[in-house]
Amino acid sequence: MAELADNTEKHSVLFLLMMFAPLNQTGVFRNHKFIKYLPEYGIDPVVVTLPVEQAKSIFHTSIDEELLKELPKNLKIYRVPCKEERNIFPKPVSDFLRIYFSIQDNVARRWKENVMKFMGEIIAKHQPKLIYTSLPPFSSGSLGLEISKNFGLPLVTDMRDLWSHFGGGAMPSYFHYILSLNEEKKLYQKSAAVIYVTPQMLKTLQKISPEKTERKYHYIPNGFDTDFHQLKPFKFTPKADRVRIGYVGAFYYQPERRESQFKPWWKKRFHKMLEYRHVQDDWLYRSPYFFFKTLNYLFKSKPEFRKQIQVEFIGHTPDWLLNMVDEFALGSNVIHHGFVPSGRCKKIQEGFDLFLATSENIIGEDHYCLPSKIFDFVGMSKPILGFVTSGIQREFILKSGLGMICDPDDIPASADTMLELISSGKTFTPNLDYLQNFHRPLLARELSTLVRAIS
Numbered sequence: 442m443a444e445l446a447d448n449t450e451k452h453s454v455l456f457l458l459m460m461f462a463p464l465n466q467t468g469v470f471r472n473h474k475f476i477k478y479l480p481e482y483g484i485d486p487v488v489v490t491l492p493v494e495q496a497k498s499i500f501h502t503s504i505d506e507e508l509l510k511e512l513p514k515n516l517k518i519y520r521v522p523c524k525e526e527r528n529i530f531p532k533p534v535s536d537f538l539r540i541y542f543s544i545q546d547n548v549a550r551r552w553k554e555n556v557m558k559f560m561g562e563i564i565a566k567h568q569p570k571l572i573y574t575s576l577p578p579f580s581s582g583s584l585g586l587e588i589s590k591n592f593g594l595p596l597v598t599d600m601r602d603l604w605s606h607f608g609g610g611a612m613p614s615y616f617h618y619i620l621s622l623n624e625e626k627k628l629y630q631k632s633a634a635v636i637y638v639t640p641q642m643l644k645t646l647q648k649i650s651p652e653k654t655e656r657k658y659h660y661i662p663n664g665f666d667t668d669f670h671q672l673k674p675f676k677f678t679p680k681a682d683r684v685r686i687g688y689v690g691a692f693y694y695q696p697e698r699r700e701s702q703f704k705p706w707w708k709k710r711f712h713k714m715l716e717y718r719h720v721q722d723d724w725l726y727r728s729p730y731f732f733f734k735t736l737n738y739l740f741k742s743k744p745e746f747r748k749q750i751q752v753e754f755i756g757h758t759p760d761w762l763l764n765m766v767d768e769f770a771l772g773s774n775v776i777h778h779g780f781v782p783s784g785r786c787k788k789i790q791e792g793f794d795l796f797l798a799t800s801e802n803i804i805g806e807d808h809y810c811l812p813s814k815i816f817d818f819v820g821m822s823k824p825i826l827g828f829v830t831s832g833i834q835r836e837f838i839l840k841s842g843l844g845m846i847c848d849p850d851d852i853p854a855s856a857d858t859m860l861e862l863i864s865s866g867k868t869f870t871p872n873l874d875y876l877q878n879f880h881r882p883l884l885a886r887e888l889s890t891l892v893r894a895i896s
Contacts, residue, residue: 462511477885492522549580572594591891625649665879667820680794730765734852752774803830825845840875
């Protein structure tokens with residue numbers, strides 16, 4: 442790891458992060474790791490975030506205090522509370538009003554007054570060179586812009602996901618889409634720099650705001666901590682007893698959203714008739730549906746393998762997942778661990794033989810999301826079993842040499858692929874030239890270089 446030269450000027454950077462440790466959520470880990478390594482490159486992070494219990498409630502997640510132990514001991518964290526959400530109407534009415542009379546989440550609106558109350562004092566004390574914020578939640582971008590304007594500091598916007606072109610759910614109407622698009626465009630135009638996490642995202646970002654790439658848009662992917670020089674070829678050896686296939690985290694699949702998406706507009710309830718989707722996608726592919734379907738097919742043709750394969754999930758267990766297990770008669774093959782602390786999670790993962798990966802199906806395009814959890818598998822010497830569509834996850838699994846691909850649209854072929862792996866085994870050779878581009882200390886150095894170039 443590179444060391445900071447003695448004559449390198451220290452740069453203070455204000456991190457405006459609605460999601461931050463000890464929240465145990467995917468949206469936390471990317472910036473958690475940046476902040477862990479940035480001081481080694483002369484960047485002094487200052488974090489403004491929400492109180493722990495309030496953030497836990499807002500984002501419906503768990504807490505893992507172990508995450509705080511990874512951070513610099515002298516890290517300054519300001520936990521500024523936001524106003525509680527007030528509903529003067531019954532929940533169904535308030536939900537309707539919130540959805541149809543807003544274009545983004547309401548966290549920034551509730552947080553703004555208190556943040557602005559303390560922001561002047563925080564900036565005066567730490568003298569940050571710029572403000573950095575990470576989306577989603579998307580309202581964080583709007584609040585970051587206002588702070589940037591009020592205090593004359595450049596804003597760096599980190600896009601972990603797309604905004605108006607995000608396919609996870611429909612907009613209430615085309616009018617909502619246009620308003621969101623304009624808000625997003627304004628954010629990109631007024632940001633000093635916009636960071637994107639996969640090459641597939643850049644095409645969409647440039648459509649929204651066609652700035653010169655080298656000046657405005659900067660590629661810094663998610664990554665891993667393991668020293669890539671320690672990565673060695675590893676072999677998956679067939680087991681006579683149990684093959685444990687594990688998945689960690691959420692699937693972001695909601696059956697009711699999918700049902701509404703594919704239902705003709707005239708069959709929808711009145712308030713959903715105007716829904717608009719700029720991106721056509723199918724998030725059933727992000728669920729384990731096609732993996733389960735393959736197992737069901739395999740067990741019917743090779744019933745002896747039913748006793749050999751065990752599937753384990755770490756994370757929230759939604760009702761639809763339980764129903765899906767029942768649909769494919771896999772109750773005796775599936776274990777649900779629920780939420781577990783990061784230390785225990787790692788121990789459970791160490792017992793897995795294969796890691797399951799899934800991806801949404803972006804109709805007519807490549808999927809653009811490479812989840813941070815896939816990097817947790819790097820260095821574990823266990824192969825990734827990718828039930829993924831065309832896009833960045835398929836590209837990563839193949840180029841990294843860390844796994845193999847099953848086509849979710851070809852169940853017999855996927856069953857054959859799994860059968861061959863479980864029966865014959867396979868040697869996997871990590872591609873070090875490719876993987877070094879995702880090493881977190883290197884990524885933190887790239888962010889520090891960007892910070893110095895702007896400030």
